[in-house]
Amino acid sequence: MAVYEYRGIIIASGKATKGVRDADNPKQLRAMLRRDGVMLTSATEEAQAKAKKKREIDILAIFRRVNATDIAVMTRQLATLVRAGIPLVDAITALTEQVEKEDLKRVLTNLRERLNEGTSFAQALDLHPKVFPPIFVNMVAAGEVSGTLEQVLERLADFLESQAQLKGKVSAALAYPALMLIIGTVLISVLMVAVVPKVTSIFESLDQALPWYTQVLIAISDFLSGYWWLLLPTIALGVYLFNRWKKTKDGRLKWDTFTLKTPVFGPLLQMLAIARFAKTLSTLLSAGVPLLKAMEISNRVLTNALLERVVQDATGSIREGESIAVPLRRSGQFPPMVTHMIAVGEKSGQLEEMLESVSKAYDAQVDTRVQMLTSLLEPLMIVLMGGSVGFIAFAILMPLIQMNDFVK
Numbered sequence: 001m002a003v004y005e006y007r008g009i010i011i012a013s014g015k016a017t018k019g020v021r022d023a024d025n026p027k028q029l030r031a032m033l034r035r036d037g038v039m040l041t042s043a044t045e046e047a048q049a050k051a052k053k054k055r056e057i058d059i060l061a062i063f064r065r066v067n068a069t070d071i072a073v074m075t076r077q078l079a080t081l082v083r084a085g086i087p088l089v090d091a092i093t094a095l096t097e098q099v100e101k102e103d104l105k106r107v108l109t110n111l112r113e114r115l116n117e118g119t120s121f122a123q124a125l126d127l128h129p130k131v132f133p134p135i136f137v138n139m140v141a142a143g144e145v146s147g148t149l150e151q152v153l154e155r156l157a158d159f160l161e162s163q164a165q166l167k168g169k170v171s172a173a174l175a176y177p178a179l180m181l182i183i184g185t186v187l188i189s190v191l192m193v194a195v196v197p198k199v200t201s202i203f204e205s206l207d208q209a210l211p212w213y214t215q216v217l218i219a220i221s222d223f224l225s226g227y228w229w230l231l232l233p234t235i236a237l238g239v240y241l242f243n244r245w246k247k248t249k250d251g252r253l254k255w256d257t258f259t260l261k262t263p264v265f266g267p268l269l270q271m272l273a274i275a276r277f278a279k280t281l282s283t284l285l286s287a288g289v290p291l292l293k294a295m296e297i298s299n300r301v302l303t304n305a306l307l308e309r310v311v312q313d314a315t316g317s318i319r320e321g322e323s324i325a326v327p328l329r330r331s332g333q334f335p336p337m338v339t340h341m342i343a344v345g346e347k348s349g350q351l352e353e354m355l356e357s358v359s360k361a362y363d364a365q366v367d368t369r370v371q372m373l374t375s376l377l378e379p380l381m382i383v384l385m386g387g388s389v390g391f392i393a394f395a396i397l398m399p400l401i402q403m404n405d406f407v408k
Contacts, residue, residue: 004020004021004022004023004026004029004043004044004045005018005019005020005043005044005045005102005106006018006019006020006021006029006033006040006042006043006044007040007041007042007043008033008038008039008040008041009038009039009041010037010038010039011037011038011039012037017038018102019102019105020096020102020105020106020109021033021109022109022112022113026040026043029043030043065103066101066103066104066107066131068160068163068164068167069164070099070101070104071131071132071136071160072157072160072161072163072164074095074099074104074108075136075153075156075157075160076157076161077095077098078091078092078095078153079150079153079154079156079157081094081095082149082150082153083150083154088115088121088149089112089115089116092108092111092112092115093112095108096108096109096112104131107128107131110124110127110128111124111125111128114127120141120144121140121144121149122137122138122140122141122144125137125140133300133301134297134300135156135159135280135283135284135297135298135301136156138284138287138289138293138294138297139152139155139156139283139284139287139289140152140153140156142284142287142288142289143287143288145288146288148287148288152287155283155286155287156283158283159279159280159283162279162363163276163279166272166275166276166363166366169366169367169370170272170366170370173370173371173373173374174374174377176374176378177374177377177378177381180378180381180382180385181381184381184384184385184388187385187389188385188388188389188392189224191389191392192220192221192224192225192392193221193224193225193228196217196218196221196392196396197221197222197225199396200214200217200218200221200396202400203218203399210399211395211398211399213391213394213395213398214395214396214398214399216395217391217392217395217396249305252305253305253306253309255305256304256305256306256307257305257306259304260304260306260307260333264373267369268366268369268370268373269304270307270333271362271365271366271369272362272366273302273303273304273307274307274334274335274338274358274362275358275359275362275363275366276301276302276359277298277299277301277302277307277311278338278355278356278358278359278362279355279356279359279363280297280298280301281294281295281298281355282351282352282353282355282356282359284297284298285351285352285355286352291318291324292315292318292319295311295314295315295318295324296315298311299311299312299315306333307333310327310328310331310333310334311328313327313331314327314328314331323343323346324342324346324351325339325340325342325343325346326343328342329343337358337361338358341354341355341357341358342354342355342358
């Protein structure tokens, strides 16, 4: 059975519609849509549609991309349907008809086809690595083997929702300061390039010594006005070269090490990474994933090369018979409280619960730090913008006041 992307017209209202359906051939697809009250106008098999899209530049594709929130919502809905006793294939069919994003609809349709062919759910998920992360695939695999898929889906939904909420809190907290920075930069640039040259041209006609701060302002304004065309590509080239260097193994390690040592932001990034690591490892172990496999998967969510190296070394030590806490403590990158709680969890046989406690504790600390950072950044941005505009006004007005006093 093939998967088709179709376009049609709703017979009752005359409105255009589109979607994804599976059918043996276009004739069957036309008949199925006719029963649903849709007149088929065009249909393209999924493989042909993908090849066509590769040749086209889709500017709006970024807005249709499946994100973590979409997967979290879909997982929660799937867990609810499975818990209600609905077979997995029927549950996925219901989700396919409900979701709005075409990319996710296409993925769900493919999952349903694979399941109908006899493929396991985990194997079907593994065919879409850009949509379903390794933690999703491995937890589902463990749930299928142990017969606890319903509980695993519930844990996955909880995990994905908590990660999406945490990311949303950090993004929302930094959005306003970032917006203020952009607006302030644009405003000051316009003043320096368009306004200041016109005002300071008055000083050029007068043979009078200017204060040093006014000379600095004029020099900066002349540079920006005369070389802005060179400044923009230079900045763009610098950003490109920096990103290229940061993607190298050595560059990423050095940059991530530097970020962890920066004041204010360093501890926050460390807390975020440890909270994600602890939550992921706890979720995987609770689902029955073996420890070494769980460590390897959890290592991928750290997004920090230095901490990834620490966890990788710890995984090797565990393989040789050591506990988890000892190599983590030896690295010096994990706080003593974290390694102590992990050690207690290993000795008491409650490692999953201890990791969950670590995750909750650090999530709470991240919330506190983000709120504190936001409360500091907002007035700081206002002071910086006000100070910059004040300096420009002061540097322009003071010579004018001095000229007025001289004339008197």
